[in-house]
Amino acid sequence: MRGTMRIASTKDFLAGILFAGLGAAFAAVAATSYAQGTPARMGAGFFPLVLGVLLAGVGLAVMVRSLVVPGDGLPRVQLRPLLSLLAAMVLFGLMLRPLGLLISAAALVLVGGLSSPEFRFKEAVLLAAGLSVGAVLLFVTILGLPLPVWPSY
Structure with a gap:
């Protein structure tokens, strides 16, 4: 045409x-x-x-x-990873002040891990524990950010 x-x-x-x-x-x-x-x-x-x-x-x-160089078409949108990661970030933001960094970071890792089809609960719990402790050490202890570590009642 x-x-x-x-x-x-x-x-x-x-x-x-x-x-x-x-x-x-x-x-x-x-x-x-x-x-x-x-x-x-x-x-x-x-x-x-x-x-x-x-x-x-x-x-x-x-x-x-x-317009000149051919390429691939658009990939199919995967809703599970998109919604899981969005939910993990929103949950972290809502949980940080009342529940502290340890619990919030663990929830972030666990809910974010649901985006992968290779999610294994035991591995995710170990990863969440390690990353939560690492986040507290880095952000609170080393950098001195005023983040709550434990739940505030």
Whole structure:
């Protein structure tokens, strides 16, 4: 057919749209609320504006490339991993203050582990225990962040 454009790689085309849209939105909205300045005397908004324009340019380049270079189609969306990981992060955020870092981190690992078809409960419990202790050591002991370790009643 004459006058129609054929996309060789749908995945790249959609990624290009995402990059171009985010870059343009960032350059238009976020960067313009600060003074721009000049390249010799940059203002606070100069660097974010340049990054937004560059990201939009990369997006356009990816879109043009997707018209020429063939690629794979879009993969099937897997809902179990998506929902499991989302639930794990929301649960962690809701549990952190009242139940402390140890329990919240363990819940994050256990619920997040459900996203894998190779989930084994015993291994997940051991991993959750190790990562919870590691999180407390790193964030509370070493970095000194004021996070509750134990449940607050």
